[in-house]
Amino acid sequence: MRVAVLAHEKFPDRAKTAVGLLRYADYEVEAVLDRDNAGKRVSDFVDDVQDAPIVAEMADAPEVDALIVGIAPIGGGFDESWRSDVTTALERGCDLISGLHYFLEDDEEFARLADENDADIWDVRRPPEDLSVAQGVADEVEAEVVLTVGTDCSVGKMTATMELLEAARERGADVGFVPTGQTGIMIENWGTPIDRVVSDFTAGAVEEMILERGDDHDYLFVEGQGSIVHPAYSAVTCGILHGSMADRLVLCHEAGREAIHGYEDTAVPPLADYVDLYEDLARPVHETEVVAGALNTWEIADDAAARDAVETFADELDAPATDPVRFGDADDDGIDAVLEAIL
Amino acid sequence: MRVAVLAHEKFPDRAKTAVGLLRYADYEVEAVLDRDNAGKRVSDFVDDVQDAPIVAEMADAPEVDALIVGIAPIGGGFDESWRSDVTTALERGCDLISGLHYFLEDDEEFARLADENDADIWDVRRPPEDLSVAQGVADEVEAEVVLTVGTDCSVGKMTATMELLEAARERGADVGFVPTGQTGIMIENWGTPIDRVVSDFTAGAVEEMILERGDDHDYLFVEGQGSIVHPAYSAVTCGILHGSMADRLVLCHEAGREAIHGYEDTAVPPLADYVDLYEDLARPVHETEVVAGALNTWEIADDAAARDAVETFADELDAPATDPVRFGDADDDGIDAVLEAIL
Numbered sequence: 001m002r003v004a005v006l007a008h009e010k011f012p013d014r015a016k017t018a019v020g021l022l023r024y025a026d027y028e029v030e031a032v033l034d035r036d037n038a039g040k041r042v043s044d045f046v047d048d049v050q051d052a053p054i055v056a057e058m059a060d061a062p063e064v065d066a067l068i069v070g071i072a073p074i075g076g077g078f079d080e081s082w083r084s085d086v087t088t089a090l091e092r093g094c095d096l097i098s099g100l101h102y103f104l105e106d107d108e109e110f111a112r113l114a115d116e117n118d119a120d121i122w123d124v125r126r127p128p129e130d131l132s133v134a135q136g137v138a139d140e141v142e143a144e145v146v147l148t149v150g151t152d153c154s155v156g157k158m159t160a161t162m163e164l165l166e167a168a169r170e171r172g173a174d175v176g177f178v179p180t181g182q183t184g185i186m187i188e189n190w191g192t193p194i195d196r197v198v199s200d201f202t203a204g205a206v207e208e209m210i211l212e213r214g215d216d217h218d219y220l221f222v223e224g225q226g227s228i229v230h231p232a233y234s235a236v237t238c239g240i241l242h243g244s245m246a247d248r249l250v251l252c253h254e255a256g257r258e259a260i261h262g263y264e265d266t267a268v269p270p271l272a273d274y275v276d277l278y279e280d281l282a283r284p285v286h287e288t289e290v291v292a293g294a295l296n297t298w299e300i301a302d303d304a305a306a307r308d309a310v311e312t313f314a315d316e317l318d319a320p321a322t323d324p325v326r327f328g329d330a331d332d333d334g335i336d337a338v339l340e341a342i343l
Numbered sequence: 344m345r346v347a348v349l350a351h352e353k354f355p356d357r358a359k360t361a362v363g364l365l366r367y368a369d370y371e372v373e374a375v376l377d378r379d380n381a382g383k384r385v386s387d388f389v390d391d392v393q394d395a396p397i398v399a400e401m402a403d404a405p406e407v408d409a410l411i412v413g414i415a416p417i418g419g420g421f422d423e424s425w426r427s428d429v430t431t432a433l434e435r436g437c438d439l440i441s442g443l444h445y446f447l448e449d450d451e452e453f454a455r456l457a458d459e460n461d462a463d464i465w466d467v468r469r470p471p472e473d474l475s476v477a478q479g480v481a482d483e484v485e486a487e488v489v490l491t492v493g494t495d496c497s498v499g500k501m502t503a504t505m506e507l508l509e510a511a512r513e514r515g516a517d518v519g520f521v522p523t524g525q526t527g528i529m530i531e532n533w534g535t536p537i538d539r540v541v542s543d544f545t546a547g548a549v550e551e552m553i554l555e556r557g558d559d560h561d562y563l564f565v566e567g568q569g570s571i572v573h574p575a576y577s578a579v580t581c582g583i584l585h586g587s588m589a590d591r592l593v594l595c596h597e598a599g600r601e602a603i604h605g606y607e608d609t610a611v612p613p614l615a616d617y618v619d620l621y622e623d624l625a626r627p628v629h630e631t632e633v634v635a636g637a638l639n640t641w642e643i644a645d646d647a648a649a650r651d652a653v654e655t656f657a658d659e660l661d662a663p664a665t666d667p668v669r670f671g672d673a674d675d676d677g678i679d680a681v682l683e684a685i686l
Contacts, residue, residue: 136574136606199545200538202578228581229627231479235545235582242577263479269627280620284572284612 001026003097004061005070006033006085011054012045017099018070020183022049024162027068031061033085058085058092066095068186069104076101076125087113095120099182099193124185127197127205134203138245139286141214143176146342147246148224148294149278151268152261153233155254156325158184160294161223163324164250164342167335168219173343176217178209180240184223194225195236202239210244219343222246228277231263241278245286248342249278251317254296255309271316291341293321310334346370346440347404348413349428352379354397355388360442361413363526365392367505370411374404376428401428401435409438411529412447419444419468430456438463442525442536467525470540470548477546481588482629484557486519489685490589491567491637492621494611495604496576498597499668501527503637504566506667507593507685510678511562516686519560521552523583527566537568538579545582553587562686565589571620574606584621588629591685592621594660597639598652614659634684636664653677 005022007015011034022029022042029052032042038056042049055061067089073079078100086104089096090113098104103123105111114121138145148157148164158181168175177184179191197205206222214220222244226233251274260266269277275290282288295313297306306326314321320341322334329335348365350358354377365372365385372395375385381399385392398404410432416422421443429447432439433456441447446466448454457464481488491500491507501524511518520527522534540548549565557563565587569576594617603609612620618633625631638656640649649669657664663684665677672678 134575136609195541195543197542198538199540199542199579199582200576202542203575228624229585231585231628232477232546233543234585234628235578236542238571238581239542239578242572242574266479266628273623273627277623280616281571281624284616285574285577285609 001028001066002030002064003027003066003068004031004033004058004064004089005029005068006082007070008034008079008082009036010034010071011037015071017072017183017186019046019049020158021068021070021186022046022052025187030064031055033058033061058088064094066097069098069100072099072182078102078104078107086110090114090117090119093117093119095122097122097124097186099124099186101125124182125193125196127192131192131197131201131205131208133200134207134243136245136285138207138210138214138243141210141220143214143217143220144248145210145214145220145222145244145246146248146250147222147240147244148250148252149237149241150224150227151251151253151271151274152227152257153230154261155252155257156294156296157224157252160250160252160296160324161221162187163328164294164339165221167324167328168221168339168343171339171343174218176213176220178206178213178220178222178244180206180223180225194240195233199235202236203243206240206243224252227260228274228281229266229269230260231266238281241282242285246282246288248291249288250292250294250342251275251278251290252294252296253313254298255306255313256299271313275317290317290319292319292338293317294338295321295323297323297326344370344409345373345407346409346411347374347376347401347407347432348372348411349376349425350413351377351422351425353377353414354380358414360415360526360529362389362392363501364411364413364529365389365395368530373407374398376401376404401431407437409440412441412443415442415525421445421447421450429453433457433460433462436460436462438465440465440467440529442467442529444468467528468536468539470535474535474540474544474548474551476543477550477586479588479628481550481553481557481586484553484563486557486560486563487591488553488557488563488565488587488589489591489593490565490583490587491593491595492580492584493567493570494594494596494614494617495570495600496573497604498595498600499637499639500567500595502639503593503595503667504564505530506671507637507682508564510667510671511564511682511686514682517561519556519563521549521556521563521565521587523549523566523568537583538576542578545579546586549583549586567595570603571617571624572609572612573603574609581624584625585628589625589631591634592631593635593637593681593685594618594621594633595637595639596656597641598649598656599642614656615661618660633660633662635662635681636660637681638664638666640666640669
């Protein structure tokens with residue numbers, strides 16, 4: 001599927017979804033819309049993803065099958081300056097894919113244009129209506145379930161999950177992906193936005209996905225959300241932990257993070273405490289173990305220093321670890337040890 | 344406010360909400376609607392709550408200000424056999440209060456009748472629309488926050504909370520009540536149904552209530568939900584634990600419960616494990632302690648055996664405990680020790 005990705009004024013650093021799609025999705029990205037960078041190319045900013053021209057508006061984009069809104073402003077609202085891009089896309093018969101909290105399907109003009117031009121609107125963040133409470137049966141699937149868990153939000157759980165997924169598949173493992181957030185759902189073209197479901201159905205929504213795919217693969221890699229000690233998002237994390245009944249956990253952390261992002265009074269506890277907490281909390285529902293770690297060393301400029309940080313991290317977890325982005329090459333010892341622990 | 348309470352075919356054993364209202368609410372219950380028991384009285388079944396006649400239908404009920412739906416069938420749907428009771432109530436100008444998942448306000452006939460007769464419909468389970476993520480500031484209120492936490496669902500957290508609240512107030516303490524479920528919300532005439540909010544807002548919805556009332560009282564007693572080891576509902580429990588930033592916890596348990604209700608493969612862990620788990624999970628966000636226990640000894644016929652069970656429970660928690668329903672009299676040593684630990 002050929003797509004254009006809207007990322008006005010945010011590409012690449014504040015367009016996590018757009019960059020995730022460029023890096024991991026099977027879509028052919030024909031253009032990125034960013035009026036601030038029109039005329040440049042993706043490769044001028046990010047070098048290890050598929051390349052595409054950057055254009056000022058949808059009218060300048062080549063023929064595509066869909067327009068994807070690839071940014072998520074704080075609050076998740078729709079920016080009216082994007083309206084002409086969306087209407088242009090719909091008038092051209094393109095489908096619309098959006099991860100905004102504001103549902104484009106509920107916009108009268110968009111709904112009418114979609115109808116007139118036989119285009120579909122997929123609001124990725126709208127949860128399905130038939131969710132229910134967990135039955136506690138996710139452990140009955142044939143696949144081994146591996147869940148990424150975090151020390152905080154935005155430490156790179158989705159990225160770590162995708163990198164480990166690709167590395168495992170390169171080694172011949174049969175791994176399915178269970179996305180729980182908007183970017184993962186767009187990449188996989190399937191999934192439920194766990195942070196948007198009714199709280200009583202948090203575990204149930206994860207379980208439903210595990211049951212749907214769990215007998216098709218040897219392994220399922222489940223994208224984690226938030227952190228079990230997060231002042232705002234721990235409910236989502238806890239629901240995913242119990243709903244997935246994960247067999248193995250991979251703890252994700254960002255090097256140097258000392259306080260919970262946005263909650264600077266809340267210190268990041270010692271890493272060994274996270275291991276105990278995730279394992280102790282999971283145990284009564286389903287026994288599990290932190291078998292490996294993924295460290296995001298983005299902020300460390302020097303490779304040797306990053307290697308040291310990974311080593312310290314592995315010692316603290318008492319488990320193999322790597323930075324799967326930085327040191328994820330197929331011939332790297334670190335990722336081998338991590339995959340051996342996971343698979 | 345004078346009310347009638349609908350509890351057809353379920354009163355009293357499967358009408359938890361109706362019995363809770365009779366026991367704890369300030370409403371004057373003028374009639375209970377139960378077509379199976381028409382002609383009898385509440386006192387024929389339950390002896391320690393306000394008394395009222397039981398009638399077959401709303402047409403037989405005396406003048407009231409509101410009709411409350413006091414049962415919650417599995418799935419929370421509306422039973423069409425209740426329709427004439429509801430329409431009769433609305434035609435008489437009575438307000439309607441319902442805790443069903445099915446929102447009566449969205450029923451065309453009810454909405455029209457309410458409009459015509461100047462009656463209000465309050466769907467207790469509909470969460471407010473302006474919820475948001477927690478800011479992690481519930482600890483800034485002046486009140487000490489006390490949260491009831493459970494070993495499982497349906498162990499009597501709401502009842503324990505209400506009994507401790509009444510006992511504390513009898514001793515002169517200034518205590519506010521923070522309800523999180525439908526019965527508590529009906530009793531308090533205020534509150535947010537935490538199990539129905541968007542999962543990302545679980546902690547935030549609790550925090551908002553704490554902030555709203557936390558400077559008006561010396562203590563806030565927060566009604567807990569679910570259990571931190573529940574296969575389906577732990578997300579809600581975790582969100583309440585972190586969102587409330589509770590200063591003290593009261594662990595609620597039902598004597599003899601050995602497996603999670605409805606999830607018989609999931610054993611109830613040792614009680615000391617619950618203490619560690621709740622405290623360890625809370626600590627990174629806000630340090631807290633299980634200071635007391637409430638044991639539901641309903642299933643134990645003999646008072647002496649119930650006292651033994653309470654003593655064993657207290658030993659396992661290493662904290663004072665009681666059954667606040669059975670041994671909640673003002674002159675009982677057990678409840679004194681529990682309140683001393685809480686206040």
